[in-house]
Amino acid sequence: MRNTRLIARLDVKGPNLIKGIHLEGLRVIGDPQEYARRYYEQGADELIYIDIVASLYGRNSLGDIVARAARDVFVPLTVGGGLRSIDDVRAMLRAGADKVAINTAAIRRPELVTEIAQRFGSQCMVLGIEAKRSGAGKWEAFTDNGRESTGVDVVEWCRRGYELGAGEILLTSVDQEGTRKGFDTALIDAVTKVVPIPVIASGGMGSTAHMVDAVEHGADAVAMADILHYNRMSLPAIRAAAIDAGLRVRRDTEIAA
Amino acid sequence: MSVVHIVDYGIGNLYSVSRAIEKAGGEAKLTSDAGEIARADRILLPGVGAYEPCISTLRQTGLADPVLEFAATGRPFLGICVGMQLLFDYSLEFGKYAGLGLIPGHVAAIPASDDAGTRKVPHIGWSPLLVPEGRNGWEGTLLDGAEPGVSSTYFVHSFNCVPDDPARRLAEADYAGFAVCAAVEKDNITAFQCHPEKSGPAGLRILENFLRK
Numbered sequence: 224m225r226n227t228r229l230i231a232r233l234d235v236k237g238p239n240l241i242k243g244i245h246l247e248g249l250r251v252i253g254d255p256q257e258y259a260r261r262y263y264e265q266g267a268d269e270l271i272y273i274d275i276v277a278s279l280y281g282r283n284s285l286g287d288i289v290a291r292a293a294r295d296v297f298v299p300l301t302v303g304g305g306l307r308s309i310d311d312v313r314a315m316l317r318a319g320a321d322k323v324a325i326n327t328a329a330i331r332r333p334e335l336v337t338e339i340a341q342r343f344g345s346q347c348m349v350l351g352i353e354a355k356r357s358g359a360g361k362w363e364a365f366t367d368n369g370r371e372s373t374g375v376d377v378v379e380w381c382r383r384g385y386e387l388g389a390g391e392i393l394l395t396s397v398d399q400e401g402t403r404k405g406f407d408t409a410l411i412d413a414v415t416k417v418v419p420i421p422v423i424a425s426g427g428m429g430s431t432a433h434m435v436d437a438v439e440h441g442a443d444a445v446a447m448a449d450i451l452h453y454n455r456m457s458l459p460a461i462r463a464a465a466i467d468a469g470l471r472v473r474r475d476t477e478i479a480a
Numbered sequence: 481m482s483v484v485h486i487v488d489y490g491i492g493n494l495y496s497v498s499r500a501i502e503k504a505g506g507e508a509k510l511t512s513d514a515g516e517i518a519r520a521d522r523i524l525l526p527g528v529g530a531y532e533p534c535i536s537t538l539r540q541t542g543l544a545d546p547v548l549e550f551a552a553t554g555r556p557f558l559g560i561c562v563g564m565q566l567l568f569d570y571s572l573e574f575g576k577y578a579g580l581g582l583i584p585g586h587v588a589a590i591p592a593s594d595d596a597g598t599r600k601v602p603h604i605g606w607s608p609l610l611v612p613e614g615r616n617g618w619e620g621t622l623l624d625g626a627e628p629g630v631s632s633t634y635f636v637h638s639f640n641c642v643p644d645d646p647a648r649r650l651a652e653a654d655y656a657g658f659a660v661c662a663a664v665e666k667d668n669i670t671a672f673q674c675h676p677e678k679s680g681p682a683g684l685r686i687l688e689n690f691l692r693k
């Protein structure tokens with residue numbers, strides 16, 4: 224069985240950590256740094272930052288947040304939202320990111336995936352997907368946080384993204400996001416069957432049973448937001464449940480402070 | 481305070497590495513100066529991405545020779561990720577490229593299994609470190625204090641080091657039945673495929689041990 228990563232996902236807008244439902248109706252949660260440090264100290268395997276309005280306004284306010292995080296957080300950081308060029312990616316990596324998640328810019332210009340992979344390595348190039356159900360066993364890729372329809376089929380796009388050089392896929396279900404009703408396991412199934420690279424399931428985690436479901440359907444990592452931000456469950460408790468369920472997760476998460 | 485000179489040839493997550501050294505109690509100095517490298521107390525060779533750009537940039541910047549000279553001084557030398565792979569004779573990533581030849585051996589792809597679900601490449605994630613067969617624990621090494629089979633570090637790589645002498649293997653990790661070479665040790669040189677700077681407390685302990693060398 225594969226090892227499973229437990230990832231804290233922090234969506235940010237301007238200087239604030241926020242949380243929405245279906246990526247909309249955003250509520251301010253607090254200072255992202257405070258949460259990032261807490262999640263690191265509680266043993267998060269990785270953090271993902273997504274600037275959820277950056278691609279709407281064509282700017283990126285993430286650099287400072289990432290640089291601050293990299294001072295205190297010694298686990299991998301993935302950063303996305305509004306990154307459109309090699310220069311944007313380089314700036315983010317310099318700020319302390321390890322990987323970048325690219326959605327909108329990759330859909331507009333797929334060659335960007337290859338350019339990033341060649342320049343910085345595939346391991347750095349995470350294909351960001353915002354998937355909405357469009358029919359039985361079909362999903363459409365959206366951009367700009369689930370607002371913009373693209374007509375692109377998610378499964379086909381994931382396959383293409385892999386061929387273009389993506390090293391990992393951040394698979395967000397817009398339908399499930401913020402609902403706490405569980406991951407879209409059919410989506411996870413469909414994508415993990417066609418790409419041989421790791422897939423991070425995102426959107427819908429309301430209980431540890433959902434996490435186990437996602438892994439059983441092929442996810443290599445599980446991203447969680449709501450359940451952590453609102454303190455519905457702590458990371459150590461989630462990890463303990465993962466171990467009880469027989470998932471292979473990191474077991475040496477001492478208090479990191 | 482122990483000073484670590486990080487070889488800055490323009491490639492690598494230098495900020496994260498510097499911050500982790502500082503967190504471990506040391507002072508991190510980026511350098512692309514040959515003389516500074518030669519005089520350093522200890523150096524760290526980073527590297528991320530593909531092999532060829534790393535080795536050719538290291539040579540083009542004129543830092544390959546100073547790194548070799550430093551290695552010969554016997555002072556503590558730490559390689560990380562591609563900075564580990566560069567120490568070997570050659571790599572087979574996208575062709576065949578000569579490395580620094582400090583550790584006899586080569587770098588080869590992690591075999592992807594037939595069943596796409598079991599072993600994905602790249603290998604991304606946390607794996608517990610294991611003591612290789614024939615080695616008697618980690619006392620006195622940079623893994624001093626790590627608990628075999630429990631202490632875990634973060635990996636992200638598609639290629640894997642194969643030292644000619646298996647005794648150079650300091651630690652392994654099991655990746656779906658494939659024994660990843662997680663760390664090697666030869667004289668004053670220790671190198672990790674995984675990322676101590678991204679491996680939480682277990683990784684910081686490796687850096688603390690390096691600072692005490």
